[in-house]
Amino acid sequence: xxxxxxxxxxxxxxxxxxxxxxxxxxxxxxxxxxxxxxxxxxxxxxxxxxxxxxxxxxxxxxxxxxxxxxxxxxxxxxxxxxxxxxxxxxxxxxxxxxxxxxxxxxxxxxxxxxxxxxxxxxxxxxxxxxxxxxxxxxxxxxxxxxxxxxxxxxxxxxxxxxxxxxxxxxxxxxxxxxxxxxxxxxxx
Amino acid sequence: xxxxxxxxxxxxxxxxxxxxxxxxxxxxxxxxxxxxxxxxxxxxxxxxxxxxxxxxxxxxxxxxxxxxxxxxxxxxxxxxxxxxxxxxxxxxxxxxxxxxxxxxxxxxxxxxxxxxxxxxxxxxxxxxxxxxxxxxxxxxxxxxxxxxxxxxxxxxxxxxxxxxxxxxxxxxxxxxxxxxxxxxxxxxxxxxxxxxxxxxxxxxxxxxxxxxxxxxxxxxxxxxxxxxxxxxxxxxxxxxxxxxxxxxxxxxxxxxxxxxxxxxxxxxxxxxxxxxxxxxxxxxxxxxxxxxxxxxxxxxxxxxxxxxxxxxxxxxxxx
Numbered sequence: 001x002x003x004x005x006x007x008x009x010x011x012x013x014x015x016x017x018x019x020x021x022x023x024x025x026x027x028x029x030x031x032x033x034x035x036x037x038x039x040x041x042x043x044x045x046x047x048x049x050x051x052x053x054x055x056x057x058x059x060x061x062x063x064x065x066x067x068x069x070x071x072x073x074x075x076x077x078x079x080x081x082x083x084x085x086x087x088x089x090x091x092x093x094x095x096x097x098x099x100x101x102x103x104x105x106x107x108x109x110x111x112x113x114x115x116x117x118x119x120x121x122x123x124x125x126x127x128x129x130x131x132x133x134x135x136x137x138x139x140x141x142x143x144x145x146x147x148x149x150x151x152x153x154x155x156x157x158x159x160x161x162x163x164x165x166x167x168x169x170x171x172x173x174x175x176x177x178x179x180x181x182x183x184x185x186x187x188x
Numbered sequence: 189x190x191x192x193x194x195x196x197x198x199x200x201x202x203x204x205x206x207x208x209x210x211x212x213x214x215x216x217x218x219x220x221x222x223x224x225x226x227x228x229x230x231x232x233x234x235x236x237x238x239x240x241x242x243x244x245x246x247x248x249x250x251x252x253x254x255x256x257x258x259x260x261x262x263x264x265x266x267x268x269x270x271x272x273x274x275x276x277x278x279x280x281x282x283x284x285x286x287x288x289x290x291x292x293x294x295x296x297x298x299x300x301x302x303x304x305x306x307x308x309x310x311x312x313x314x315x316x317x318x319x320x321x322x323x324x325x326x327x328x329x330x331x332x333x334x335x336x337x338x339x340x341x342x343x344x345x346x347x348x349x350x351x352x353x354x355x356x357x358x359x360x361x362x363x364x365x366x367x368x369x370x371x372x373x374x375x376x377x378x379x380x381x382x383x384x385x386x387x388x389x390x391x392x393x394x395x396x397x398x399x400x401x402x403x404x405x406x407x408x409x410x411x412x413x414x415x416x417x418x419x420x421x422x423x424x425x426x427x428x429x430x431x432x433x434x435x436x437x438x439x440x441x442x443x444x445x446x447x448x449x450x451x452x453x454x455x456x457x458x459x460x461x462x463x464x465x466x467x468x469x470x471x472x473x474x475x476x477x478x479x480x481x482x483x484x485x486x487x488x489x490x491x492x493x494x495x496x497x498x499x500x501x502x503x504x505x506x507x
Contacts, residue, residue: 009329
């Protein structure tokens with residue numbers, strides 16, 4: 001299995017690579033300027049977080065990512081800014097968060113299917129976001145926190161997922177299991 | 189698959205040997221985990237063709253140069269100490285902006301290394317750079333959080349080729365390599381210490397006097413926390429230190445009014461430095477740290493505070 005990690009410039013993009021390596025999955029971090037032809041044979045895409053303010057101009061700096069979302073047929077997962085970009089692309093509203101969160105957050109799981117399979121109803125995750133995405137048509141919410149209604153979502157029609165929190169960092173509980181669940185979806 | 193240190197060492201020794209290709213290299217060793225492990229790997233790869241240089245910037249911990257030399261000697265690394273403290277303090281005069289400080293320090297390090305490389309005939313500079321260093325230094329879409337002296341602080345022009353065997357690793361993995369290399373545990377279990385040294389624990393302009401104040405405060409915080417951990421009162425934090433703040437507050441010392449500086453104590457638990465949480469320190473340990481700092485530094489400090497911020501939103505060091 002091979003995963004391309006689209007780099008939106010997160011402090012934790014390389015942690016996604018490390019998490020996948022520890023799960024025995026090969027991956028490569030690629031810049032947003034990469035041609036689609038170079039990544040189309042990947043088994044999955046993960047779009048990282050980053051300092052880009054997706055809802056207020058940052059989406060302009062995401063290079064070819066829009067094309068990846070249109071043409072890539074395999075599973076896709078977005079993290080933080082990556083999730084917001086997915087939401088925005090499919091008609092949601094990316095905007096400054098009503099309740100920005102930095103550090104520890106208590107995550108409440110609304111839907112345990114696939115991404116959160118086998119995980120507790122509530123656990124601690126680590127977040128670092130100024131913005132959020134809401135009202136994405138064709139997506140359902142999988143998790144929320146007290147401050148934020150959409151901490152994870154999935155598409156009804158394609159294997160596309162997103163988390164606003166960061167499953168790749170050490171302080172997030174069950175982070176590696178979330179990636180492992182995503183990789184199970186890839187194997188299907 | 190979890191990290192395989194043995195495999196990494198084999199690969200990295202042969203890659204370093206191939207890269208330097210019969211030439212000579214120098215390595216900057218601060219005595220921290222990363223540079224010590226990089227020194228051990230490159231010594232294995234290059235034998236007599238590497239010179240290990242420790243730069244005393246005047247911004248080191250208490251007794252650091254001697255302690256590090258002795259510690260590395262037990263690992264078979266012969267450390268060459270260069271006292272450059274005057275040059276560093278001179279270059280930092282009047283500078284209070286953190287990024288400017290870091291860049292000046294990066295450039296001064298390279299000047300010392302260039303002089304050492306030239307006398308040794310080395311064309312390569314080995315550094316113990318690890319992933320968080322280049323990640324936080326930023327590039328392209330990645331924001332600069334802080335310019336690490338060995339990455340973002342490097343001058344644009346330098347006459348040496350960089351060799352960075354630990355570039356893709358995090359601290360926990362580097363510690364595993366240290367253990368696999370059979371280095372003394374004191375070396376690979378050491379708490380992290382920033383490359384720019386105490387300069388980033390002095391908010392505002394760096395002076396020899398402020399360096400001395402924060403050095404004493406750091407030593408007290410380290411001693412008391414290590415003692416408490418040894419007595420089983422708390423777990424030994426990942427990193428623990430003191431910061432000198434440019435905030436003056438009113439106090440009362442021996443019935444007289446005092447108007448002195450503030451020291452912040454920080455202790456965090458982390459695994460890789462990319463996320464961190466403030467450590468719960470028992471109140472009596474905090475009290476003892478405060479008592480000792482305000483007594484032993486009574487001319488300068490009359491208030492001690494404890495930093496409870498996570499990373500994010502804070503970083504581990506204050507600058």
